[in-house]
Each structure stands twice: as structure tokens, then as C-alpha cells.
Amino acid sequence: MRVPANDTARPLTITEQARRAQLVGVTIELVARHGYPGTSLARIAEAAGISKAAVLYHFATKDAVVQAAYGSVLDSLTGYVGTAVDAASGSAAVEAYIRSLILYLHDHPDHTRMIVEGLSGATGIDDTPHAPSRRDVVASLIEAAKEAGDYRPGVDAQATAVIVNGAVDAIVSENLANTGFDTTHAAEVLIAMLRAACGR
Secondary structure, eight states: OOOOOSSSSSOOOOHHHHHHHHHHHHHHHHHHHHTTOOHHHEEEHHHHHHHHHHHHOOOOSHHHHHHHHHHHHHHHHHHHHHHHHHHHTHHHHHHHHHHHHHHHHHOOHHHHHHHHHHTTSSSSSOOOOHHHHHHHHHHHHHHHHHHHTSSSSOOOOOHHHHHHHHHHHHHHHHHHHHHTSSSHHHHHHHHHHHHHHHHH
């Protein structure tokens, strides 16, 4: 965790850690509700019940606290999905990735909006929806499914990973626009398509 803006040497106290966690939490809520442009340091301070100067003690700029919030969301998301994937193997791991990712983003709409806003390009966050690392993680799961004999040897892991991630993004985007959209069913449709296209 980043040390306070005015002290780069000493470790954080428990109180400082708690305050920073509070600021990250309210920032996620505010960005989800008002977007990045509508989230100011003053608004963050008001939501946390502290002064703007107190916010600046912990985070030097608005972008710094937004970046911390984005990082917190990603840590939570990847931890959840990683646990689901690690409990499976072969094609079941690919399917666990799809189900857990879609379920998490459905159940945490504020986190979904935080990710969308974080990737808007205005926040200074060095990440994109098309980062090679995201594709490579899924491609490695597909390669493992091929080695396990669940998928055909000729399946193109990289291309399939791009398609899977694109479909997941489309499902999540549709759910943001239409909260009645059945993401669980959509995840199962995607999995059925993947089995038909890649299975032996």
C-alpha cells in the first residue's frame, strides 16, 4: 500500500491504512455514480467526512486516489477469478474463468463501472481492455485444455482467447445498459459455443 503523500519513508500506521481503505471505497462508489469527471477531491473528502487537505495527506492528486481505487478493484476481481480457475483444470478452468468473471462483474456493478472509467484514458491508468496480458492468461488456459485432451490440437489459443474476452466484455456491457439481462444464461451460451467450436 502506498505511503502518505507527505511521507515516503515510514510505514503506514493502522489508522492510516484504514483511512486510505475508506478513501478508496468512497472513490469507487463516487466514480461508479458520477464518472471520473464528476468525481473531485472535494467530493471524495465530503463522502469520507474529512477535509480535502486530509485526502491530500494520503493521496497527492485525484488521479492518485482513482488509480488506487482501480488497483483495489482489480485485486479483488483477479483474486476471485483466480480462486475459481485454480480449483479447476483443462476446459473446466476456461469455463471457470468465464463464469467467475461474468458473475463477479454482475454482482459488483460499482466495480464494473470503476474499471470502465479507469480505462477511459483520462485517469493516467496504464491499462487497456486489450492488454496482451489479459489475452495471454486465457490463451494459456486454452493451451492447457488442449494438453488435457479437452480441446482439439488445432485450436488457435490466441485467437480463441481474443474471442472469449470480447464476448465476456459484450455480456458485461449489455448488463450495464440493461440490468435485466441474464448474464448467467449468457455465460452458459458462450461456454456451449466454446465447447462446440473447440471440443473434440
